Amino acid sequence: MVSTEYFVHPTADVSPQASIGAGTRIWNRAQVREGAVLGANCNIGKDVYIDFDVHIGNNVKIQNSALIYHGATLEDGVFVGPQACLTNDLYPRAINPDGSLKGASDWEVGETVVRYGASIGAGAILVTGVEIGRFAMIGAGAVVTRDVPAHGLVLGVPARLVGYVCACGAKLDVDEQGHGRCPRCHNLIEIGATTK
Numbered sequence: 001m002v003s004t005e006y007f008v009h010p011t012a013d014v015s016p017q018a019s020i021g022a023g024t025r026i027w028n029r030a031q032v033r034e035g036a037v038l039g040a041n042c043n044i045g046k047d048v049y050i051d052f053d054v055h056i057g058n059n060v061k062i063q064n065s066a067l068i069y070h071g072a073t074l075e076d077g078v079f080v081g082p083q084a085c086l087t088n089d090l091y092p093r094a095i096n097p098d099g100s101l102k103g104a105s106d107w108e109v110g111e112t113v114v115r116y117g118a119s120i121g122a123g124a125i126l127v128t129g130v131e132i133g134r135f136a137m138i139g140a141g142a143v144v145t146r147d148v149p150a151h152g153l154v155l156g157v158p159a160r161l162v163g164y165v166c167a168c169g170a171k172l173d174v175d176e177q178g179h180g181r182c183p184r185c186h187n188l189i190e191i192g193a194t195t196k
Contacts, residue, residue: 021058039076051088063122071109071128078114081122081140086112088128115150117167124159135167151180151189164191 006024008014013031021040026032028046036050039058044050047065054068057076062068064082071088074080088110096102110128114120118132121140132138133150142159151164153171164172164180166187172180180189 015052045082057116069128072112072114074114075116075118077117079119080114081120081124083122084120084124084126086114086120086126086128088112090128118148119169135165137165137169149192151191164189 005022008026015034017034018036023041026044030048032050033052035053038056042060045064051070055073062080067085069088072086114132115134117135120138123141126144131147136148136152139155143157144159153163166182168185170184174180178191
């Protein structure tokens with residue numbers, strides 16, 4: 001689909017019921033489901049899957065083969081690395097206890113929120129129900145099972161808070177008063193427990 005407002009590669013599958021912002025680019029074999037909302041100036045890489053009713057802000061970059069499932073909200077400026085996965089079911093089963101195949105009414109969708117400017121590393125998995133704070137950074141391959149504070153840096157399986165990062169991405173030097181100073185751009189950041 002060619003548009004003067006946004007670009008969709010001919011091999012991509014974009015539902016006519018999706019809303020796509022101006023300047024957004026959707027590349028090879030990506031799929032955007034019905035009810036999905038993508039803001040302006042987003043870059044959706046090859047083989048990305050964006051489930052129905054997912055909300056994505058402006059200036060978001062989603063790298064190749066990332067999976068963003070129903071229940072996810074990505075605010076403006078979020079980065080999602082290749083093969084990252086945002087899940088939506090805390091109790092995944094194909095069948096009910098009686099052996100019948102589960103249907104849409106047999107499970108409860110979880111919600112995942114990724115706040116402004118946060119980054120999700122390559123191959124990371126976000127278990128549904130977590131909130132990732134502003135400018136937080138999730139390391140490659142991490143499995144996130146709980147909320148991450150604003151500017152928090154988490155690594156590992158399960159992901160653990162190992163420090164804090166600046167909006168520029170550099171690790172902060174944090175003093176005893178909870179002030180983080182960036183050695184790269186010299187910003188001063190107040191470190192707090194809030195994810196917003």
